[in-house]
Amino acid sequence: MKGLLNKRIGIASDRQSGTIASLVLKHGGTPEIFSIQGTRQRNETACIESITTLIRKPFDWVILTTGIGAKALEKTAAEINQTENFLRSLRERKLAIRGSKTLNWLRDHDLVPERVSSDGTMAQLFSIFKADAALPAENRVYLQVYDEDEAELKQTLETLGCTVYLSKPYHYESPKKQVLKALTGRIISRTLDAVVFTSKTQVRNLFNQGDRKEELVQAFNDHVLAVAVGKVTASEISDQGVSQLIHPDPPKMGAMIVRLDQYYEALPQ
Template structure:
């Protein structure tokens, strides 16, 4: 019998919620979707301003933290006849990136990468930067979004980097009712597990101090916290959640297989 048979699995994802749900059902589980990612907001005017500033000024390093951010900037550059200049300037600048999606974007647009996070996290990339004395007092173009952007900028400024912060997109708060319903289900421990596919979802579920203690307690007692990859897992663990399940291969399918395997092992 499948390990997920009869298990109620909350799905916090947005775009991938349906495909994850189908995978859970394939393993005889019962998915319940609570999309708490929040609406992604792209700001074309800010993108244009960011690109124009980048093209007019000198930078030693460009740090791209997300594939979405890199794509949003390049799309805006293309729409405003600045694409060739943008890519050419990137290739004349040291480029550092965080994860696979950003690396895929760089390969697609033939952008040379000079430094990449060893484990796909910003913590690893920032540690390498702050430990490198050659990076001190450099001009940095930092692409981020409205979560952790201030912290990332501050970390670079600690080594006296001059940081231009580019925020081509942001996330709105998720639907209040959906978020409240998921919190209630977790605190009541009426779900067996909750699947998170981004740290934004984790931040949203733990955004209010009043609920956080009870939510963390529920995860540490009965509800299994599941992360698609290390960045999401780190965010859960930083909140005090002890048992976080994640697959070795950060893919949706591998994640569901790992949950199924987990329940098979504890039910054996």
């Protein structure tokens, strides 16, 4: 298929941008990389505190929201010679997760979750908890997040009657201003045909420009196609006011570019 022939595709991701660019080229498109993810930083002090708390204090549930977060905690546990205690603490608690990367990390350590979000979203995971009353009042919950989502997730759990400890193993720094400005300009000028997003962070970094948001939304809705790697990222794009967007099922990079190719192939010539 060559549905991307003569199409200019912006790529907002960072570490996966080279792979995505190769896939775009394979389908006849022209990739342009604008990495607006921002550099990920491990919060070492927070990780040490989180691991110590997990080991020493009682929790009914441990909720892991990202594979990156689980790996960050594991790395710090190894550095402070607490790997065995860290993994034993996880085995002794009921585990709930979202995301395939988190599930893969659990499998690597022979850990079995009690609850798994079927579509990779926290909303689905919380709906499971509500449906089967798995989180009765006064449950103590260890919630691993990264800084963007902490308030909303914590509030949701507290509404269910839980006491919540927040573990924040990492955060993202702001993207380079010149890169963000360049992508913004290319979208508003309609000189890109589509933009590929692989995380909510990228979406938020782009749209959290108060003076440009309206122009960006308009450009996406009348010309530039927003493309998300999966449902979580797509939901964030939709929440920003963008109605013209696509995402693949399953949420994989290769499937995403195939879906994009198919989208353009299906358009009338």
